Structures are given as C-alpha cells and as structure tokens.
Amino acid sequence: MKSALFLSALIVISMPALVNAQAQDNGTARSKVKPARLIEFSGDREFLKESERLRVWRGEVGYRLEVDAAGTPTDCELTERFRMTYVNAKLCEVLLRTHSFEPAHDASGAAVESTYEGRLNFMEMREKD
Template identity: 70%
Template sequence: MDHPRPVPFVYQGSPMKSVFLPAMLAAIAATPVPALADGGTARSMVKPARLIEFTGERELLKESARLRVWRGEIGYTLEVDAAGTPTECELVDRFRMNYVNVKLCDVLMKHHSFEPALDATGSAVDGSYEGRLNFMEMREKE
C-alpha cells in the first residue's frame, strides 16, 4: 500500500487576523497626533527635570543597612512636578517585601531637589528623572 508523502506544515497565520487587521489599522489612523512645533517629537520638545542635588547618601546607607538591603546599586525613577518636587518613586528592581520599596523611596524623594522639566515654550511642566546609586561608591565617601 502506497502512503502519500507528508506535506510540510507551514503556518500562515490565523484566519481571524484578516478580520481584525483592517479594524486595527483604522483605529490607529483615527488616533489624534499632538501638534509638534518645527517637526520635532513630543519628547524632544521637553527639557527633562535636572538634578540640583542629592543629600541623602548617609540616610540611604543607614536605611538600607537597617532593612538588610545587600545590593550593589539601586536604580530608580522619580516623577517630578512643575515645582521641581518629587511626587512619585519607583525602584527599577523592586524588593519582594513592599515596605522595603516604600522606605527606600521615602529617602530618595526626601533628599532629591530638581529644576523642573521645561516644555518648548520654557514653561515648567511635570517630568521624570531616572537615577542609579552605587552603594560601594557611597560607602567610600564616608
């Protein structure tokens, strides 16, 4: 008995893709795009928040030792309001115990000062700041 040769399987996508693709393209086309001056992008038109100073190295070292944080460095993002005051904090690598995240963010927010972000007209706007602190470098300064 002769068996037919197997036909190689080639995935050609879901038949539902052809139904949803035109709807998705129409939705994207209908999305309003903000007007940009001089052909720039929205992000390029904002000067980010600028760090004036961080005065909390000693406090961060004490708090991290108390909480038994044994990392080499800590990355974070601070949201900064139009007055240059940090309003929110998020650690890049969060700790399993949320109270550790909260305590470290409290120190970071309390001891950072900024010049606010500026829009294309030079007006102060909300912005953000991304930073990274190395514990070894901070310990060497003491």
C-alpha cells in the same frame, strides 16, 4: 540560507531602535522638552543607614522619580523591586526626601512634569562617607 536568516533577524531586532530614534527627532513635543535637572541628592548617609537597617544586600539600586512642575519629586519606583513592599516604600521615602530638582521645561519655556531616573552604587556612597 543561514546568512539570509541572520540578516532578517538583525533587521527585526534593530527596527524598533531605528523607529524610536526617528520619533525622537521628528519635532514632537517630547523631543523639545528640557528634562528635569538634578540640583542635589543629599541622602547618601541616610540611604545607607536605611538600607543597612532593612538589610538590603545589593551593589546598586535603580530608581525612577516623578518630578512635578515645581521641581519637587512626587512619586518613586525602584526599577528592580525588592520582594517586600515595605522595603521599597522605605527606600523611596528617603529618595523623595533627599532629591531636589530644577523642573523640566517645554519648548515654550513653561515648567512641566517629568521623570528622572538614577542609580545609587553602595560602594561609591560608602567611599564618600
């Protein structure tokens, strides 16, 4: 009885991953889009300075940038937001200003909007400095 319950729970847990993997390979437009490619992030020092000024005490900061068809970041969201909206906005300002991208391309080769996700590790940035 326990093994049957475990097996059914395992199937329920892994089913979304199987469906998602199949959807990615089914020839839809999403699977044929070449994502935006990061050309440069030049904001290590500026991000560290702003984080220190805002008293950010995390080991890493995850973020998501919306990138337009020209390769310019247009919107930013921190994946683990800070309680103060002001802190989120100020860190995003630095991220938007200091990233440059090659735009995403669809199957026909036309530039399209896309999303870029990244993480900044404070220890790695300090080692570079």
